[in-house]
Amino acid sequence: MNTVLRHRLLWPAVILAALLLTNLLFTDNFFAVQMRDGHLYGSLIDIVRFGAPLILVALGMTLVIATGGIDLSVGSVVSITGALACLRISGMDDQNAVSGVVAAAGLALVLSLVLGVWNGFLVAGVGIQPIIATLILMVAGRGLAQLITDGQIITVNSGPYKLIGGGYWLTLPFGILIVLAVLALTAALTRRLALGLLIESVGGNAEASRLAGIRSRGVIIAVYTFAALCAGIAGLMISSNVSSADGNNAGLWIELDAILAVVIGGTSLAGGRFSLGGTVLGALIIQTLTTTIYSIGVPPETTLLFKALVVTVVCLLQSPAFREKVFHRRRRPVTAPPAAEEKVKVPA
Structure with missing residues (x-):
């Protein structure tokens, strides 16, 4: 029982369940999933479908943060691709x-890979701080996206392209299948191979990992490239879902939601150990929170404030120090076992 209570995914799962139950109070048949025209429909399906791009971006952000870095440019990469x-x-x-x-x-995906390599080169090769290196592409990337679109919204009418973000396959939204494939591949590479251990080593202590023979520069470039690739796929999904590309607004602030999802999932911003399952839960919490805001009728001008308050509560509940202080969980002092009485031999 104590192991379950101390599990890192307990509180994110509890918060997600609470948000889903809250929606049930305001929306009838919220948990109902129906089959129409050979496709699955329902509020739960929509939450995962609309949250798929955020899950992808958050997966890439998880590995970047695990190395002790940050990537603020993923929103611009979404827009560019x-x-x-x-x-x-x-x-x-x-x-x-x-x-x-x-x-x-x-x-478009090849371009996202190039942008990821550029970020990794600035961080690992040149030695620029990750927040500054990726801030460069965050600002310049929006300009590049506007340059590609000539400042206009480009609309397309393509059935195959629509499939990526708005189509269905095997009764499920195609975006969900893409997320499952990327998640399975990421988990296999980081948990079945030594790559995950290398990432955690670099994030825990980059100098010690270098002295141990780990090529930290290669690992850092790889994670930034992977993050950009995930953002590129998310960009294709977002633009295909609306059959248009808006260089100014596509993927706007998605990098902040991705960072929140990673933190809610239990991955430390200081680097080191990471949790892919926690990141998925965090992304689903943010998407469910957005759905909840619309369901309960929160005014649009206060949406961001409401979202910030809920995320703050989630992060506080995850903090062991906060829970110990609020719930008065004091550790019992460790007392040494009573010393055995020494037998004193009295001389005859």
Whole structure:
């Protein structure tokens, strides 16, 4: 029982369950999942579908934070990849051509990989602080996205491209299947192989890991590249869901939600150990919170304040020091066992 109470995923799971139950009070049949036209529909399905891009970005952010870094540029990468893919598709004679859509999406993802390598090079190669290195691309990336779209919203009418973020396959939204595939691949690489241990070693003590023979520069570049790739896939999903690319607003502030999801999931911003399952729970909490805000009728001008308050409560509940102080959990002093009485031999 004590092991369950001390588990790092307990409080995120409790908060997620509480938010879901709150929605049940305001929305009838909130937990109902129906089959229509061969597809699954329901509020729970929508939460996962709309939260899929955030889950992807948060997965990449988890590995970056595990190395002791941060990536503020993922929102700009989301915008750039969506803009480039939509620009290429809009210039096609047949926007429903699968080969053309695959080529456009592939080109956008290649660009996201290049941007990730650039971030990793600035951090690991040049030695710039991660928050500054990624802030450069965060600012410049929005300008690049606006340059790609020429300051306009590019609209497309492509069935194959729509599948990425708004289509269904095997009765499930295709975005959910993409998230499951990326999550499974990430878990296999970090938990079945030594990569996860290397990441935690670099985040725990970069100098000690270097002295131990770990190529920390390569690990850091790899995690920033992976984070950019996840952001690129999320950018394709977001733009395909609305069949358009907005270089100014696409992915705006998603980097902050991703960081919150990672922190809520129990990963320390100081680096070291990380939890992929906790990150997924954190992202689902944020998406469910957004759904809850709309369900209970919170005024739009106070949405961000309400969201900040709830996230603050979640983080406080996860803090062992806060729980110990509030619930008066004092550790019992450890007392040494009574010393055995020495037998004194009295001489005859």
